[in-house]
Amino acid sequence: MQRGKVHVMGASGSGTTTLGRALADHWSVPHADADDYFWVPTVPPYVEKRPENVRRALMRDVFVPREGWVLSGSMMGWGESIVAECDAVIFLTLDPRERLRRLEAREVHRRAGREFDGVAWSDFLDWAKGYDDPAFDGRSRAAHEAWLEKLDLPVLRLGSERSIDELREAVLSWDPFKSPGSSTVR
Template identity: 45%
Template sequence: MVHIHVMGASGSGTTSLGRALSEKLDIAHLDTDDFFWLPTDPPFTTPRDAGERIRLLLEETRRPGGWILSGSALKWGRPLEPLYDLIVFLRIEPELRMARIRAREAARYGDRIGLGGDMEAKSGEFLAWAASYDTAGPERRSLAAHEQWLETQTAPVLRLDSSRDIDDLLAEVLLHPAIAAGAVRRRR
């Protein structure tokens, strides 16, 4: 069983790489947003109770086989930390990351985030929050908080530039000794 946590800023490609790894390794893909947020319309407006989100996530991680967890579980995901075989930390230039986020938001929500749309204000707040990732302090999801958290982890950390092609990122993760050893154990 392999347990990989793929993390980074919003827009850095954690979900995309998590899905690709899940498919390649034929194991579950779990995304922190699915546990952190209650399903609402508009989405991402109501956080789930912390105890409930960790209960749901731990329930999913107990299924047979390994898993990939993408996203960020800072502060609330501590019970998972001893399970990680590898932490993949994605970084990307802020301008490219924000361009990705804007394109993703437009594709997902279209006119709803435009002028006068029902998600205009919430989208603006999200974009401002996402843009401040590289400069915000450690009190919230930020580069500083991620770096601080990474210093406390016992699992190996693989740092990748996510502006690279996803196939290159996938290959680099799969070649990491912590994962290559797990893949060999699974094939036996």
């Protein structure tokens, strides 16, 4: 795939931010993470949501008008107008046990030397565990799959148990305009 406007999405802990940064670095374009627009910066983080219209306006001010960018995270339910401006979507999946292991390792690294809210972490982990439950009422794989089916964009599905170099190469070698629709690379 050539440089453009790409949305990388999947469950928390599946590697969307890591792949998003790797692609942005490769293409020398801005990387944005949906959480940076969804949440107001606070200490501790992730406790105050921005209003949807403010999120979208901020994104339009900061990066959307540019020629190319990579956006990681979930935009489902509030950012469809931003995603509609993408050239393609990358959807990452990962075994739930490995995904939760990654989340726990990430959290240990993030909170080193910082204020820590154990209740917020426990609530987040419970929420993250629900992703693979089809009955979960929230951001789930089933909800993401249904959302992806409605998109009028090429979608590349990747299993993120692979190395970041392998994932980046899979995206770079994909030509969404030769084979529109959804592609799965394992």
